[in-house]
Amino acid sequence: MTFNKIKYAIAIVVIMQAGTSCKKDFLEVAPRGTALEGNFYKTDGEVYQGLIATYDVMQWGNSGGYTMKMPLLSAASDDCYAGGSSPSDQPNWVAFDNFKMDSRVGPQVGLWSKNFTGVYRANILLAKMELNTSLTPAFKTRVAAEAKFLRAYFYFDLVRFFGRVPLITKMLETSELYTQKQVDPALVYTQIEKDLREAFSALPASVAATEKGRISQGAAKALLGKVLLYSNENAKMTEAASLLKDVNSNYGYQLLPNFGDIFDPKNKFSAESILEIPHSNNAAWGDWGFINGGEGNVAPQFIGADSYSGPLYSNGWGFCPVTESLVDFMKNDPRFAFTIIDGKDLKSQGATYTARYQNTDYFIKKYAPLAAVRATSGTAELNWPINEIEIRLADTYLMEAEALVRAGGDQGRAQTLLDLVRARVGLTSVPATIDNIYNERRLELATEGHRFFDLVRTKKAAAALTGFAVGKSEHLPIPQDEIDLTKGGITQNPGYN
Incomplete structure (x- = not known):
């Protein structure tokens, strides 16, 4: 049974379901079923179920409304408009597209809920494993590394979407639930880097065919390189370039000869894929409510x-x-x-x-809806078996080239990396200037969810995006419910009401 298929066979432990409703605080810990926290995480098998439950959050696109990351970020960028039947069809999308969000209108509830649920599950897993002396040592080491990667992954989205967020790295006591404060984004980045450095030293260089979807060492290094690049500190560019060079050189990733093959659903987890989120229609999900129960991609x-x-x-x-x-x-x-x-x-x-x-x-x-892979059971619209490729080799080539140019590093290697991306589609060489690298990112990665954050981090968003306000639109508003539940302990981002 593959890693992905195991997710269809288990009942996710209920103590890890907090944060899925926009009417509940993201720190909720009340159990909702039969498998209680105190009786769980005793064996390798139970801990593995907890790990799968944490991975599961990466797939979510229906938290507090439709918040699928790739198309949502494309709509926020200059790659796409919001669309739909009318401006009132998905007003949260239209508000992000036009940068007319407020504390109650926008995609913030779903993105906040999803990512803090992921953080919460990772924290439970790490805390319970720390107290368990009966787990198989090698298993425990690997699962702890995966949990730290996942916590870093969720916090990377949180800090990019919201800026100042609560930094929670432990299970909270009841008295702490509504007293969490936001911290400076630099502290969040520091924790992300710490988690990823600790993770990749304990992860396998590759994963077995039956475990596709689990994190490898290459994926953790790639994410850390990306985090360092997106932190926008030139002092970190040399390390970012070094990490990305390791990913690009030593893990067997390869550019697919045919660009179009990258996105063919028959080529899941291809040689070019570094971090990929699996989706399947095996779950035959049919619930139209905003519940993340299936494995499909909407x-x-x-x-x-x-x-x-x-x-x-x-x-x-x-x-x-x-x-x-x-x-x-x-x-x-x-x-x-x-x-x-x-x-x-x-x-x-x-x-x-x-x-x-x-x-x-x-x-x-x-990732268009191909008739050949449309689900034949459940609600077909909710069950598209089309994976999300978060990081692929062409992306890490271009990130390494950018880091080298920004650090004043090996310009010859930067040129080679840019040339490789262009040569794959039959294009001739252009100088590896920072602007040419940024242009290549848009051409190569268009509609894959990278463009909005690329515009923000390069300070080009105001020129490219209608309605974008510097000092405000870089981040989403904080959900009003979180401000209300904490009685103002969590405060609104600048410019929003």
Whole structure:
């Protein structure tokens, strides 16, 4: 049984379900079922279930509303618009797209809930293992490393989305539940780096075929390199470049010869994939409520053309139409055909679809709803078996090249890395300047969820994004419920009301 399939066979322990409702505080610890905390985590098998429950949060896209990271961040960037049937279809998406969020409107509830649930589960796992002397030593070491990676992963999203957040690295006592304070983002980054450094030294260099989806040493180093890069401190660029060079050179990752093959659902966990979140339709999930019970990916349903009829694709909901800006930027690039669906071409071949709000007749292709993999059981719209590739080799090549240029490091290697990414799609060399590297990131990684944070960290967001306000729009508002539940102990981000 593979790592991913185990998730369908177990009942997630109820003490790890806190934070899934927008009406509850993210620190809630009340048990909701039969497997109580005090009687659990006694054996390797029980601890493994706790680990799987922590990994499970990475898949979530239905916390406090639809908050699938890839399309949501594309809508916030200049790659896509929000779309949908009207501005009132998903107002939280439209507010993020236009940067007209407030404490109650925007995607913040789902993103806060998801990531603090992940932190909470990782903290429980680490605390319980620390007290358990009966676990197999090698098993305990690996699981602790994975839990630290996962806590770092969730906090990396939290600090990028919210800036100042509570930093919680232990199980909290009841008296501490509503007294948590936000900390400076630098302290969050310090904890993320600490967790990742401790994690990668204890992780395997590779994972078995039956364990695809578990974290490897290469993935942990890649995430740490990315964290150092995104911290935006030039003093950290040399270490970032070194870590990324190790990832790019020593773990067997390879660029796929055909760019389009990266996103083919038949190529899950390909040689180019470094950090990938698995999805499956095996769970046959059918609940339309905002409950994260299935293993499917709802993002393909969101971004498909509405009421589509024709070959290759299935009908979608018409969100995230690709902007004219991205179309113009990519129109002469070989990656266009694998990144963007041209609706006019589809219509010329006899297909039909309904134009929705902000329609441009261009749609995301990289994880579009392919008819061939549409679920045949459960609610098909919720069960797309299309994985999310969070980090892949072309990304780490470009991150290493950027770090080298910013650190004044080996410019020849930076040039080689940029050339490799371009040569894969038949493009000639361009100088490895920082602007050319940033342009290449947009071309190579378009609609994969990187663009918004790239614009923010490079201070280019205000020029590229309509409505973006410097000093405010870099972060989401804090959910109003968290401010209310803590009686103002948690405070709102600047510029929001």
